[in-house]
Amino acid sequence: MTTSTARVLALLEILQGGGLRTVPDLAARLGVDERTVRRYAGHLLELGVPVDSVRGRYGGYRLAPGYRMPPLMFTDEEALAVVLGLLAGRRAGLVTTSASAGESATAKLLRVLPAALRRRLDALLDTADFTARPRAATAPETGVLLELAEAALHRRPVAIAYTDRRGRTSDRTVLPYGLVAHAGRWYLTGADPADDEVRTFRLDRVTALRLRSGSFEVPAEFDPAATVLDSIASTPWTHDVSLRIRSGVQHIRGHLPAGIATVTTPDEGTDWVRIRIRAERLDWIPPVLAALDRPFVVERPAALRDLVRALARRLDEYATDEPR
Incomplete structure (x- = not known):
């Protein structure tokens, strides 16, 4: 969108606030001269927006009484993208407003869409479900x-x-x-x-x-993004876990994302990779190591070795137990 187009739309938004707006006031708010304001008003008239020009010392511009903006001219795909974007942002916990603000924004958007498209989007919102639960997070102001x-x-x-x-x-x-x-x-x-x-x-x-x-x-x-993930992974927690795993980094990352673990290779040319994990609990780590299915060494803490051995014994019992 060009700067002039953006200012024409800004002029329309100001006039929709109602009342008579003087040319000097509009020029100051738009950051242009008075002659440009008159040209922008002419552009709105060319677009079919009924802008009334009031002459005189206290004259200016206003919208014709009773004028309302027409329905938003979204294609089906554009409207779907906007509505799902609002919904996904709320569910991901990334919307910085309250839930009621997100819902009211969606309602306002649906209200100005053409009736047929609105009915289809309402049907989607009423029938769609998600496999991932909404994230509960404290959003910033x-x-x-x-x-x-x-x-x-x-x-x-x-x-x-x-x-x-x-x-x-x-x-x-x-x-x-x-x-x-x-x-x-x-x-x-x-x-x-x-x-x-x-x-x-x-x-x-x-x-x-x-x-x-x-x-x-x-x-x-x-x-x-990489800096934030490294910072989260290195945050001090109750347990400082150090492992060496004989595996490629890509395979490890499939089970231990960057936000959970840091990965470094101890020596050049070796196929052993060092893993550092900060965690409040250790009980979730042995099942992840089992899922990796690669040789590993627990360097610390000793309590993690005990949990790995306990899981190995349980798996052995499950594998050798005769079905009843």
Whole structure:
């Protein structure tokens, strides 16, 4: 969409608010001169929008009484994409508004669509089901997400008030490199200008935000998503698990995604890969190792070796037990 087209639509949106709008006021709001405002009003008239021109000292423009925008001219595929996008965003836990706001947005969209298309989309929403359960996550404030997005785009430092996972609060300055959505939560990744260390922050834990002066450059080839996954995988938990597995990285990643484990090769040319996992519980790890079906060594903790042996004994009993 060109800048002039966007401003013509912005003019229409202003006029739909009702009342008479003076030319100087419209020029100031659109960031153009008064002559351009008159040209934009002419464009709306060419599109069939009934714009009334009121002459005189306090004249300006207004929409004809009773005028309403026509139904949105979506194709079936476009309308389906928008409605399913709203639904998927809510179920994934990534919508930053309340559930009622998402539902009202969907209802408003359906209300202005042509009747035949609306009936078909209503039928889909009433009959569709999902195999994955909706994610329950604490979404960040809409203003925080949008302001951080602008700061990251324009390379502006930000000052944030942050509460960490242990409930400790602090004031920080961050150079926002990028925003990442992962597992129902939004994350900010960026550098601390005090020590140039890259850090990751959950947006729902940001309690205040303020733009700061200055600018910065993002390091070449910086990958925000990979940085967030590495940060989550290296978060300190109750158990620090270290394994060596004789397998390719791709096969391991099919069972241990990047958000769960970090993968490194200990020696160049070897086919053994080192795995690091931070976990609150260990009982889920032995079944994953069994599913990998590759030689492995448990370096730590010793409690994990006991759980692996216990699973091996149970599997052996299941395999040798005679059917009744």
